[in-house]
Amino acid sequence: MSDSTTRAFKVAVIGAGPIGLAAAAHLVRRGIGVEVFEAGASVATHLESYAHVRLFSPWRYNVDSAARELLQDAGWSMPAPDGLPTAGELVEHYLQPLASSSALAPHIRFEHRVLRVSRAGFDKLKTAGREQADFMLLVETPHGVKEVRAQAVIDASGTWAQPNPMGIHGYPAMGEVEAQDHIAYGMPDILGSRRAAYAGKSVMVVGAGHSAAGNLLALAALAAEHPGTRVHWVVRSKDLRKIFGGGSADGLPARGALGLNLRRLVDQQLLTPHQGFGVQSIEQTGDGMTVRALDPSLPPVEGIDEIIVAAGSRPDLALARELRTRLDPWIESTEALADLIDPNLHSCGTVRPHGHKELAHPEPGFYAIGAKSYGRAPNFLMATGYEQARSVVAALTGDWAAADEVQLDLPQTGVCSVDLAAPAPQAPAPASGCCGGPAVKDASACCALDEAEKSAGNAGCGCASGPAPAAKEPAQAVIPGRAACCS
Numbered sequence: 001m002s003d004s005t006t007r008a009f010k011v012a013v014i015g016a017g018p019i020g021l022a023a024a025a026h027l028v029r030r031g032i033g034v035e036v037f038e039a040g041a042s043v044a045t046h047l048e049s050y051a052h053v054r055l056f057s058p059w060r061y062n063v064d065s066a067a068r069e070l071l072q073d074a075g076w077s078m079p080a081p082d083g084l085p086t087a088g089e090l091v092e093h094y095l096q097p098l099a100s101s102s103a104l105a106p107h108i109r110f111e112h113r114v115l116r117v118s119r120a121g122f123d124k125l126k127t128a129g130r131e132q133a134d135f136m137l138l139v140e141t142p143h144g145v146k147e148v149r150a151q152a153v154i155d156a157s158g159t160w161a162q163p164n165p166m167g168i169h170g171y172p173a174m175g176e177v178e179a180q181d182h183i184a185y186g187m188p189d190i191l192g193s194r195r196a197a198y199a200g201k202s203v204m205v206v207g208a209g210h211s212a213a214g215n216l217l218a219l220a221a222l223a224a225e226h227p228g229t230r231v232h233w234v235v236r237s238k239d240l241r242k243i244f245g246g247g248s249a250d251g252l253p254a255r256g257a258l259g260l261n262l263r264r265l266v267d268q269q270l271l272t273p274h275q276g277f278g279v280q281s282i283e284q285t286g287d288g289m290t291v292r293a294l295d296p297s298l299p300p301v302e303g304i305d306e307i308i309v310a311a312g313s314r315p316d317l318a319l320a321r322e323l324r325t326r327l328d329p330w331i332e333s334t335e336a337l338a339d340l341i342d343p344n345l346h347s348c349g350t351v352r353p354h355g356h357k358e359l360a361h362p363e364p365g366f367y368a369i370g371a372k373s374y375g376r377a378p379n380f381l382m383a384t385g386y387e388q389a390r391s392v393v394a395a396l397t398g399d400w401a402a403a404d405e406v407q408l409d410l411p412q413t414g415v416c417s418v419d420l421a422a423p424a425p426q427a428p429a430p431a432s433g434c435c436g437g438p439a440v441k442d443a444s445a446c447c448a449l450d451e452a453e454k455s456a457g458n459a460g461c462g463c464a465s466g467p468a469p470a471a472k473e474p475a476q477a478v479i480p481g482r483a484a485c486c487s
């Protein structure tokens with residue numbers, strides 16, 4: 001964009017979470033005008049909603065480079081790089097100081113919710129001249145709804161506010177809406193402010209990711225103090241071992257420990273797992289809720305007092321409805337990113353370094369970055385978003401050399417090292433590599449084929465399909481519309 005470095009050029013950033021603030025820091029460092037719109041009354045409202053949760057990535061991965069420079073200019077000291085902050089500590093010790101720094105504070109508008117983004121004078125259909133038109137944002141403020149112009153837009157609004165429902169079909173289960181008073185989504189503070197809601201109750205957790213694991217571990221701790229507490233774990237998968245994760249092979253030990261501890265709870269029968277259980281309906285009875293599976297051969301789970309749904313989240317696509325976006329049909333990420341992150345194929349945590357090219361849409365000047373860039377795919381890490389922010393901002397300023405030179409060193413989940421065909425071991429066995437072949441390097445270098453494929457610009461070899469042909473045999477494409485793996 002030739003006029004991007006002039007004073008009139010302003011980038012609107014949607015969301016003051018870690019990635020939106022990182023984008024703002026990069027823009028400020030480059031002397032570009034920026035206005036950050038944050039729906040909440042303070043920064044990072046999504047992280048605040050699970051402030052009690054200890055993150056599994058240490059500080060060294062959690063701080064953006066430009067943000068760090070801005071903060072250090074103001075006398076801030078980086079916390080110990082290997083320390084694991086809670087989400088609340090990340091906000092308190094990093095994001096709040098960043099947002100209130102003299103460099104960023106004048107640019108952030110709190111309680112400003114962006115409702116729609118479009119091009120001034122152009123609906124989605126109209127083509128001629130649209131690329132020269134400003135972006136127009138419809139923003140809800142404490143003083144009413146107003147329109148704001150910008151020359152580029154970075155959407156870093158995350159997905160956490162749109163949790164997936166518990167229904168197996170992707171829409172709310174029959175009776176889910178009616179039972180809202182007894183359903184929480186995400187990660188309620190089970191051992192803190194929500195303790196009374198769960199102590200001594202029969203509680204069901206729905207979901208198979210890290211958030212579900214965190215909820216189950218907290219409920220088990222609660223049950224140890226309040227023996228009447230019963231914990232049910234509902235997962236649609238029939239095989240729990242992939243859910244247990246890479247254990248000691250995980251590049252982030254705290255993330256690996258989540259799965260190991262969860263496995264211990266199952267082994268010690270401290271919770272009741274319900275595998276292959278896709279929730280079809282919830283019925284409120286005089287004696288708690290009865291939850292039924294789609295598979296009629298599975299017995300219903302009866303007498304449930306409270307449900308916690310931790311089944312992932314999805315992006316708000318209405319925001320950019322009037323822009324020309326190109327999204328993957330089912331991941332709902334940008335199209336070019338989908339092959340790298342489709343959970344039907346990948347669980348290694350390896351993502352090829354990517355930046356403005358993969359994040360671009362047919363609408364020049366508009367980018368969705370951060371958790372939103374992954375759409376419905378899990379396993380997004382802040383470190384990924386910081387590199388996205390750096391590359392996208394460089395592209396907006398026309399610094400193509402910096403924009404193109406993307407680097408990403410992500411700790412892997414180690415899941416690909418786990419032999420899904422083997423009986424459950426005490427600790428995850430480094431027996432087979434991804435795609436079912438022998439491990440190419442070693443456990444901690446899981447999915448080396450996947451890494452090699454992705455580094456070469458391909459989709460990667462996939463990790464989620466269980467035992468597959470030996471690595472030397474050409475692998476089959478497992479998902480129509482996705483590239484073949486390990487070919």
Ligand SMILES: Cc1cc2nc3c(=O)[nH]c(=O)nc-3n(C[C@H](O)[C@H](O)[C@H](O)COP(=O)(O)OP(=O)(O)OC[C@H]3O[C@@H](n4cnc5c(N)ncnc54)[C@H](O)[C@@H]3O)c2cc1C
Pocket residue numbers: 014015016017018019020037038039040043044045046047050053054055056057061112113114115156157158159160161187211319369370371372380381382383385
């Ligand atoms: C429980 C949990 C634990 C996690 N642990 C880790 C970890 O250990 N390490 C790691 O690297 N990653 C972790 N992640 C993943 C990821 O890093 C976080 O989700 C991160 O918060 C994503 O940052 P973001 O800025 O993209 O989005 P968010 O943090 O979701 O921030 C989005 C912001 O946009 C605002 N917003 C939303 N809509 C609008 C709108 N229309 N207008 C204006 N503002 C809006 C929101 O209020 C929010 O402040 C974890 C995620 C979860 C859910």
